[in-house]
Amino acid sequence: MLSALDLVRDPELDEPITTLGFVASCHVSAAGDVVVRLRLPTYFCAPNFAFLMVADAYDVLAALPEVRTVDVTLEDHFAAAQINAGVAARAGFVAAFDGEAADELDELRRTFVSKAMLAGTDQVCRPLVATGTDPDALARLTLGDVPPSADLDRLRRRRAELGLRSDDGAALLVDPATGTPVAAAGVPQHLGFARLTRTGIEANTGICRGMLQHRYAGAGAGEEGPG
């Protein structure tokens, strides 16, 4: 169950809810009834992000062949009742927040995957720059030219999620919105944005971890130590 939940990410932090400590508990009966309790760093965490995580957790668990029923509940959150009822009824975000929300969350999710892709670009390019690869060379590199690494695999997955090319022949540096390769003259600024985006995500993750540790004494199921 936990490895299935590893697939559910905080959309903004781009990290699994398990390693973040958001899974308070996870139990499965012999008959295949799963009960998961989720928790977040604050009472007021944005309900749109919370909804995505609860709904995604429900989906990955329900897709497992050995699972009979799924009960995913968010605890200690001001909108918990609406979110839990909405996900349990398989209703969308707009229906769950009748009158308060105007849009479904696909665009929100895409925004954050774009940012995750930029942050991943920094992770992959930083070692290349450190060994002297200049902007002209970076602009010519393809994904297949980059030495294999977990960071590269992750970057390919984020690009695929955005509908961008992720095969060996695809350019390493591309615009996350259009997939257009970045020209050599634009490389320094592109890498600047990539570095900044990664910093933002990491700083945010640091704050969330700090708040969660203060709020709950015990580690969550599958939680990793402070990053």
Add this chain to the structure above:
Amino acid sequence: MYEHNGEKYFVVDSHMHYWNAGPDNWVPGAEQYAKGWIECFHAYQSLAPKETHWPIEKFMSYTEDDLMKDVFSDGYVDVAVFQPTYLKEWYKEGFNTTEKNAGLGEKHPGMFVLNTRFDPRDGDAGLDELKANVERYGSKGVKLYTAEWNDGSRGYKLTDPAAYRYLEKAQEYGIKNVHVHKGPTIWPLDKDAFDVSDIDHAATDFPELNFIVEHVGLPRIEDFCFMATQEPNVYAGLSVVIGGLMAARPHFFGKVMGELLFWVGEDKMTFGSDYGIWEPKWQIEGFVDWEFPDLPEFADYPRLGVEGKKKILGLNAAKLYDLKVPDELQLRDAEPAAQDDAKLVTQ
């Protein structure tokens, strides 16, 4: 004034509060929000050094004596800028009102700048209230809380036509500085304040106003930086950046400061303690002592020296609010570079 290693720093705490979030101020029927809100704030205090943590009872309703001691006697602050936040749907008299702040300001002349606030959803009555506050308290700044609940609405954007009308009037009444809370995401739904594009529009259309983005849009600092580089009248308010990261996550604090120095620059960053979430004392001491870690990943960020720290801790905000800075606390070489020097640098 803070003195360290022979250097004297004029300190302006440009973002602080005097609130009452105790049960006596909770709106009947909305207690869970009033309580949940202040408990959430209290959790942020846990990111400060342990010895500065308060029990929740004190945190809900600290006293005038607490504030004067923590901010001025112990906290080195020369002038403090009040930033009101109302939240009247949950707190009967408001969480932190212009009036409550002014009560303290009037008792201690010269120590406080009394900013006020507005909410464009309040119609003509709100404009009258704004005008009255500016006239009575001499406010030159407003704090805007775009995510505030108001009669069924869960937030607004600066680009809303009503907000433009308010900005026009505010400017006419004498407001110069617009502090906008773009901070950690809390309650609004899809009106979540996750992008700062409304600031981008407003800053372009109101070039004579200064827009100080409080908490630099954290946790979405990248959106803020992309925007702030284009707008000469946009500033980075460092409350939460120093209080929330410097002690709890020093590595990320270095990176965030590096990015802000790279994209925004030391002339457009202002210190704010966010008191009573965090006390200014440890923030100022820590910031003056702070240096980038000696690691390659920090190598490409602009360095921050004593002059830059003086600007950030007080001189930049003093300029925004026309505060009188004693000569001995000014920068030694405050004269701008001559035109010829500038040419040499760029050639």
